[in-house]
Amino acid sequence: MSHSFSRFCAVLLGLVTCLALAADPFKLEDIRIEGLQRVEPGTVLANLPFRVGDTYTDEKGAVAIRRLFDLGLFNDVKLTAEGNVIKVQVQERPTIALVDFLGTVEFDKQALSKSLTDIGLSIGRPYDKSLADRAEQELKRQYINKGYYSAQVVATVTPAEKNQVLLTFNVVEGDIAKISKVQINGASAFKQQELLELFNLTEPNWLTWYTRNDRYSQVKLNSDLEALKSFYLARGYLEFAVDSTQVTISPDKQKITISISITEGRRYVVSDIVMDGNFLGQDKPFQSAIKFSAGQVYNAELVTETVKAFQDLFGDFGYAFSRVTPVTDLDRASGLVKVSLRAEPGRRVYVRKIVLSGNSRTRDEVIRREFRQTEASWYDGQRVRLSRDRLNRLGYFTSVSIDPQEVAGTPDQVDLMVKVEEKPTGALQVGAGFSSAEKLFLSAGISQDNFFGSGNYLGVQINTSRYNTMYSIETTDPYFTKDGVSRTYFLNHKLSRPYTVDLGSYSLVTQSLGLKFGLPIAETDKIFVGVMTEMTEIRTGDNMPKTYTDYINDYGSKSRALPLSVGWSRDRRDSYLAPTKGYMTRINSDVSTFGDVKYARLTAQYQLYYPVAPKLTLGLNTELGYGKGMDNKPFPIFKNYFSGGLSSVRGYSQGSIGPTTTATNSATGATTTVYVGGSKMFLMNLEMITPMPGSGNDKTLRLFAFLDAGAAFSDSQTINFSDLRYSTGIGLSWISPVGPLKFGWAQPFNSKTGDKIDRIQFQIGSAF
The missing domain is CATH 3.10.20.310 (membrane protein fhac)
Known part of the structure; x- marks a missing residue:
């Protein structure tokens, strides 16, 4: 028996009781309420259609019973008359003292509780059998949306003291249903596989453990159908239609088959483009904004881009609410389409x-x-x-x-x-990472990009690895002046050890304190000017190479530099982490003419990203570095450039391409090659980047093929392309929950005697 029917019977019984005790109308002297436990008497009185002093009738009694039942607070309501007094007898529904879930793994219990609260079931509310049944169905619906078609949900009600109940939902999740086949029927112009590559939903493959795209979702299917429609419309098929979609679940509820029937229609070519409406007497800029031309295959994407360009142009002229409507006139016999662009600029605002x-x-x-x-x-x-x-x-x-x-x-x-x-702009980071070059490295830091809502940046970082230890404090005020001049203070301490394991105990310690200003000269361009004091110490130890000894002879074991820096940057990439188009240019120069160490150092970098296909990006990175010592002294070794490694020329060990020196073991007399870097550097990386096949539109997981070239050179060398080291290979980058991951396999070529080859390289976590 359904709850609604039970409620109907209870109301009917109350009315029958009321009629059975029917009395002539009388003046009401008092109202007494019995049976209340949690409900306030005022709640009952407020829903009675009579008050003390009113004339009571049986009709008013019937209305009172209906109103009290409609509150949903009572299982039973009775009215009885004793003389000129009406007695209201109620039986409260038990309240829910606890809502619990047993057997849930896929969902968080808190999330499930919230979903039930949204339909009116929560702790403290009166228990309602019909609402509990609805909650069962809601939980099943959520599991079905996740692909658990065999999930079972049963509500158990346990009485508790003080007229309360404990409500437990027992869940048997079962196994998740996977998509076994996706079929598109009616396609002849394009291969089935080409169309299925547009879909996020897919049959199980080696990557679906991560993407979960083999789990059916109606939302994903609708998105995939829109992608399919857009694909055809972008290729001239204006009459394309999805006729039907059929989702079939196997008897064991473990496999799902998706069958899609389509009609492609005819392919249309643009015969004419007409601008219709008010274009503010500015036809020329609007004509220049048209992205397609007569004679081309109709492309809905280009039409949409044209509409957006027109609206932007109207907006540039001050018309915020313009309407641009593309209208197509099909000639089905000839396969031609006339496109009219109708414009209504509205009012300038x-x-x-x-x-x-x-x-x-x-x-x-x-x-x-x-x-x-x-x-x-x-x-x-x-x-x-x-x-x-x-x-x-x-x-x-x-x-x-x-x-x-x-x-x-x-x-x-x-x-x-x-x-x-x-979004949260503060971060407390404690973590670890691993790289093939630096082995285990640890990091800790606290940063706040938007300090107390002021827009200022404050960061404290600690990083330590096998070869490097660094501590830094930095603070930036991006609007030090109202014109957008930024000011940055920074303090750094870095200890570097040799990149080869058995070279000894010597190290290089650098400490710096600086001030830098950034002056905006355009929306994406800035000039940087800064000054820094830098103290360097070479701590001598076993097997120290000759290059370090020469530096000590020239500058001493402790030295100070006061470099001035000037730089310029322009960043027009569409994304910092995973760019697909745009470019970035950066030039920086450091000149130290005061202090013990005098030198000049110039570094330039250029990055370009160009989309050669919807899911294929060409990436180019070039870097050039040049340093020169002053006062007839060599370029300081602690400012040398290094080449080789995962972020440089892949396939070669970290910092191993370039000038070398030797270190002699004082105990054995054996000599070892030491990579010391050089005063010049050239680097070029060329990549073809694509999302990982099977990852859908996930841009955090990308596959790339690369060609690298680069090397570092000493003062006495010139940058010669025949001396560059090259490599080619493939790699994977993933912005994972634990931090950026990068993996590369490379095949070096044009290597020289003494080069250290490292074909497989990887890094988890942030690089120094």
């Missing part, structure tokens, strides 16, 4: 004010100083987009949206509604 929301920690001024669109000025779409991009580059927010909102009563004015979603 003025920005009244900028309204911020979502920044509970970040101060308003930190956001407002990034805006290039100002209040009390004409709306400028280009400045609005630039403002949004600048906010995104801060790194304080997971999302930023800027939407114009019309001001009521003034259609020519808008408010810019800026909504940000803040």
